[in-house]
Amino acid sequence: MKETWYYLDSGERSPAYNMALDEALLNWHSRKLIPPTLRFYTWNPSTLSIGYFQKKDKINLEGVRRHGLGFVRRLTGGRAVFHDQELTYSVVVSEDHPEMPKTVTEAYRVISRGVLEGFRELGLDAYFSIPDKQVKQEVQSAVCFDEPSWYELVVGGRKAAGSAQTRQKGVILQHGAIPLDVDEDKLFDLFVYPNREARMRAQEGFGSKACAINLLRDEPVSVDEAKDAFKSGFEKGLNVELESFKLSEEQEAEVREIAEERYGSDEWTYLR
Numbered sequence: 001m002k003e004t005w006y007y008l009d010s011g012e013r014s015p016a017y018n019m020a021l022d023e024a025l026l027n028w029h030s031r032k033l034i035p036p037t038l039r040f041y042t043w044n045p046s047t048l049s050i051g052y053f054q055k056k057d058k059i060n061l062e063g064v065r066r067h068g069l070g071f072v073r074r075l076t077g078g079r080a081v082f083h084d085q086e087l088t089y090s091v092v093v094s095e096d097h098p099e100m101p102k103t104v105t106e107a108y109r110v111i112s113r114g115v116l117e118g119f120r121e122l123g124l125d126a127y128f129s130i131p132d133k134q135v136k137q138e139v140q141s142a143v144c145f146d147e148p149s150w151y152e153l154v155v156g157g158r159k160a161a162g163s164a165q166t167r168q169k170g171v172i173l174q175h176g177a178i179p180l181d182v183d184e185d186k187l188f189d190l191f192v193y194p195n196r197e198a199r200m201r202a203q204e205g206f207g208s209k210a211c212a213i214n215l216l217r218d219e220p221v222s223v224d225e226a227k228d229a230f231k232s233g234f235e236k237g238l239n240v241e242l243e244s245f246k247l248s249e250e251q252e253a254e255v256r257e258i259a260e261e262r263y264g265s266d267e268w269t270y271l272r
Helices: 015-030 061-066 104-121 184-188 196-209 223-238 249-263
Strands: 003-013 037-043 047-050 070-073 081-083 086-094 126-128 153-155 158-168 171-179 240-244
Touching: 003 015, 003 223, 015 037, 015 047, 015 070, 015 086, 015 171, 015 249, 037 223, 086 104, 086 223, 104 126, 104 153, 104 158, 104 171, 104 223, 158 196, 184 196, 223 240
Parallel strands: 003 037, 003 240, 047 070
Antiparallel strands: 037 086, 047 081, 086 171, 126 153, 153 158, 158 171
């Protein structure tokens, strides 16, 4: 008999709300108020999110403002992600779940099987990345999609989805971006480069390192079609059944409180 997980489609939300709801799901699961949960969401406005430990010195905040984007610091680590024309997912599951490995990289592999199967539902031959060497931290780009990390999703040699993870209160939270389309000019407006030539080199190389779903298919995929495909992918990849879940009024109020006190505050956003 398959295990039943919750499925929450929270729709289009603000950056602060999106991050607050992921944190709330982690908290509720840690208190055994909800089972393991898969969530899908999108962003309004389009948003640049940065990792918990990421410094903002490589972020072009003027570019963020000029394009009318949101800006938020995640609870998870990793580098900056431009959430624009994409489907975003999150998963919360206990660290001691019998199917969850103890190591971070292997937990990525298990959870990301759902993303892998979602790509296959869309007819795309995705596979996990296995980097042959680690890029030195001091030369890493601030852009998440510049190169794949362990067990991120690759199609045709290019990164097609990126994820980040944290473990708190005995719970794994993994969330990630699945781009449907990408505006490269806008993306590269959001980062600081030493000169125009450096930006041009970075942008020219981007297309060989990253891709979006609708660049890989003859027929474009809508957000709703992507939700259907990746929901099926998670059920298959994690061998679970998904049961629809909606927040109660009390849960909704808790999320909004977290959004206001943490993710909507300058103290949190400009932490580093």
